[in-house]
Amino acid sequence: MSAVAVPIEAPDEGVQQRKTARRERYRQLLRSPTFIVGAFLVAIWVICAIGYTHLAPSDPFATEPLRRLRAPSSQHLFGTDRLGRDVLSRVITGARVILVVAPLATLIGTVAGTALGLVTGYFGGIVDDSLMRLVDAFLALPLVILGLLFLVALGPSTIAVILVIGIVFTPIIARTVRAAVLAERGQEYMQAAKLRQERAPYIMFVELLPNVLPSILVEFTVRLGYAIFAIVTLTFLGFGIQPPSPDWGLSIFDHYAFISGGFWWPVLFPALAIATLVVGVNLASDAISQAFER
């Protein structure tokens, strides 16, 4: 460099070609055994949910009164239920129900919770205090009781279940988002935005939201596990998804009385399905939160 002639500084110190932290995170995630196992379990059920028409060996709704409660055999690998329907086919088809209802419900809760959390966290003061006390009161009630109350009011249906789970999740997610917003609020880029007289919606959605997105993503996956569980519970209690849906919770509800008679298969296989899906989602969400929350 011909030094003296340079006007004040060399034009550029050079952009550091470091791999971005984000790419680093994805790589870490894809290598984590926890994530691989979790994603594998979830993937199985996702494939079932998408391709159930081809994967199910027989029609999950076709009743055969003469072949009721048959034990697992080469013809019906998981046996038949009390109406003679193929349990394997119903388990495969049931994946579709839960994998539509649970993510939808969680999504509703996440969107509403994020909006609420951004507002309370950003404005603080009285808005924050009053909304958060309301949330506290809401959270003091057990989730299932709350869900039941809403379902009784709305009348049981699939749409109602989605709405109810979404509503119940909203304050929980709002809390997480609010905490993330509070951590960001003191950052100097927020002051810089105020010094440009940015309006509140711009600051909340353009400046803040991208920075709290990792927390939201983690919260979504955690809640998804809970949502599956909650839906199954509500359905089992008879307030959720209604027959003749092949929903897993509904199948257990329909058959648990038969267990004492030795007819375990119509209960065990849907229960296993629920367990593997919930475990899969939780493993994946654990790995995601490890990768995204420093």
Next chain:
Amino acid sequence: MSQTQAAVPPAVMAAERVLEVEDLHLSFRVRGSDRQAIHGVSFSIGRNESFGLVGESGCGKSTIALCAVRYLPRNARITEGSVRVAGRDLVTMSMPELRRMRSSAVSMVYQNAGAALNPSIRIGEQVAEVFRVGGASGSEATDRARGMLEKVRISDPGRVMHRFPHQLSGGMQQRVIIAMALAPNPQLLILDEPTTALDATVEAEVLDLIAALRREYGTTLLFISHNLGVVTRMCERVGVLYAGQLVEEGDTGTVFDDPRHPYTVGLLRCVPKWGSRKDAGLLDSIPGLPPPVGATTDHCVYADRCALAIDKCRQEYPPLFDVGPGHTSRCFRHEVARDLPRASAASLPGTGQVVASNGHALIELGNVSKTFRQEGQQIQGLVDVSLRIAPGEALGLVGESGSGKSTLAKVLLGLLEPDSGAQLEYQGKNLPVKVGGRGQEQIRAIQIVFQNPGASLNRRHSIRRIVGRAVTKLLGLIGRQREQRLIELARSVRLDRSVLDSRPEQLSGGLKQRVAIARAFAGDPRVVVCDEPTSALDVSVQAAILNLLVDLQRSKGVSYLFISHDLGVVRYLADRIAVLYLGRLLEVGDAETVFGGPHHPYTEALLSAAPILHGEPKTRIRLEGEVPSAANPPSGCVFHTRCPRFLGDICVNQEPPLAESEPGHLIRCHIPIDELRRLQRVGQPPAAQESPEGPAAAKA
């Protein structure tokens, strides 16, 4: 420097070596591949010697320190070489031996004292534990802990022992850590940036303490710092690290007065010389960036940034050259290193500064007070501060942490609402106290560059978006015009256009700060608040940023409110200086008048505390004790509790007015200026020439 050698004659150095590092190679294993961080470092420290390691962040200073106690992260591996403490090799030592060694022979003091203490255990308990590990009984350990706290000049050890760490100030915490480190009477004490997190006045005290204890205990020091001034003061010998290699080593005085490696030369030129001002010329800087950790070369590691590099430097690996007695340099061109051409122009073309001292003030702050309420207490952040900033003028704001510097800046910016009665004016017109109530022109005119560019740039936005948004919002430009303005701004802060498309995380600290400056200048501001804009940056980057600020001030005629704890930097950049203490203005005046003296006793103490690399001998005034609580400030003159020139009752009972002692120079002190002049001239006692480890006793 003859004074530094006086303490330890060279003969002693050769005699016994406490720490010997020989051909140390270390690498970190990152995702399956080894990244070499230390490339064959060798040095040794003799008994009673104090050895300094200097270098910029990422050069391996702390890693070497951790090697000396073999307390390395799990992915670090010493691949070659040895580290011997008192003749015993740590690299091959077994775990039980190592533990014994750590509990008796080597101690370490870390930068962050707050994190080094267990927050849930009382101080007494923590210090006593060190003795209990050494085999003392419970009550004996407590007694010895009390004695140790006395040794580190903690005035009421009995009371302090019952406190929890968070109840102590940073300086006190660091004393406790030093007490714990010295408790087993180690042969080697490692200090890793021990005063970096402290205020200059506290730093000076802690450094004095370390020097005094060192003489008392005969401890050998390995002192790590990025601050060349601190190293000059504390160390007899110094090693300059660059990219995991020791590029120069020798007596501190020799290395800093007669550097023989271009990197050392560059580093020294980056620091504003004490007393130097922007009018006298720009600082030099070092072009380029250090190589990333893990990079290996077969030639000189500094060749890419070196203006003296010849073909040989790019082909061969330079050996260590003996360039003087005990002075080595890893440079083929060590003979001409001092002739290193400047990397930046010596001065700016064009006219000098245009400061209209008469006429309208650009900013007028009148009677600004700010009271914070906390748990029923009223804390006075600012008390009746009045200041004006002229067009094109850089006003430096100095004071210890908690003095109200940032509060004042936030009031000016409209981010913090002052108590009623405050008057803010911009160009003679009322300036609303809330940023939301300000007009477009006022918003454009007053902007800020924050301390930490990592936090002030939204990490999820691209640089184009960050600066572009400011252009759109402040100037109302969109589309092609916006793009043009962006390119113009990038050029004015000397950023390459390609930077616009990157994200903050891809940029180095210096580049990020340039982006922050570009954003502040997006709307052609008239005054820019610079809140410690260089304190998060390395020295070589700091110089470049300061040059940029000077350039922008000249070319755009902008004013600065420049906040910094580094007096050398403030002196270099500021035209006028305001000194704050406990939210009160103690002194205002032209930079040269304030620094040249006579000055307020507090200013005097601040100046005396500043670690200075090269320059005048100083009076050695030390402020004792802590800054009093702002919730319960002292009566009368707020500074009387710590004042080195305390008069008597009048200081306790009566608050002195901020009086104009000379034209344009205001001092809040009962002592008349002529008396101050006399005191401060007489007050440079012979003690000033005493060795840098001189006792704190030299209080005037």
